[in-house]
Amino acid sequence: MTLAPGHFVLAASSSSLIGFLIAFLVAFFAALWLSMIIWTWRDIRSRTQDVILQVFGTVLTAVFPGIGILIYLILRPRQTLADLYERQLEEESLLAEMTERQTCPTCHYRVEGDFQVCPSCATKLRRACPRCDRLLELKWNVCPYCGYGASDGAGRAGVRQGARAAER
Numbered sequence: 369m370t371l372a373p374g375h376f377v378l379a380a381s382s383s384s385l386i387g388f389l390i391a392f393l394v395a396f397f398a399a400l401w402l403s404m405i406i407w408t409w410r411d412i413r414s415r416t417q418d419v420i421l422q423v424f425g426t427v428l429t430a431v432f433p434g435i436g437i438l439i440y441l442i443l444r445p446r447q448t449l450a451d452l453y454e455r456q457l458e459e460e461s462l463l464a465e466m467t468e469r470q471t472c473p474t475c476h477y478r479v480e481g482d483f484q485v486c487p488s489c490a491t492k493l494r495r496a497c498p499r500c501d502r503l504l505e506l507k508w509n510v511c512p513y514c515g516y517g518a519s520d521g522a523g524r525a526g527v528r529q530g531a532r533a534a535e536r
């Protein structure tokens with residue numbers, strides 16, 4: 369008689385333990401599923417600004433729990449927007465460095481910004497303004513420092529246009 373209540377308590381506690389375990393597992397997987405959806409949403413938003421792709425990635429994870437996130441991981445854009453931005457900055461600074469470090473167009477010898485001719489092959493790099501003596505790029509028609517050749521440059525452009533019109 370002393371054992372019976374004990375058995376009863378044990379049976380009741382074991383069935384409630386199973387119920388508790390099932391509830392725990394359900395809650396665990398629901399939380400896992402939800403966190404996967406939230407993670408995907410955050411991840412896709414850091415990788416693309418395309419709303420359709422953002423929704424598609426998140427829905428994929430939501431509809432196929434577990435497998436959806438695997439497919440998403442395979443298909444997601446490889447770079448985040450922050451990575452892209454950083455790389456763009458790097459490329460820009462590299463470009464700035466390259467234009468800063470000038471080389472001779474003929475022999476690629478390193479030249480300074482104030483050289484008139486290449487010290488290696490004597491290619492003409494710049495010319496001095498006849499009026500203010502500042503260095504001008506060879507392509508420039510007008511001195512940007514003193515305005516020398518402003519009317520002359522416009523005239524030359526006009527001559528070029530006239531020549532093109534004559535060719536037609």
Ligand SMILES: [Zn+2]
Nearest residue numbers: 472475486489
């Ligand atoms: Zn040179």
Ligand SMILES: [Zn+2]
Nearest residue numbers: 497500511514
């Ligand atoms: Zn000048």
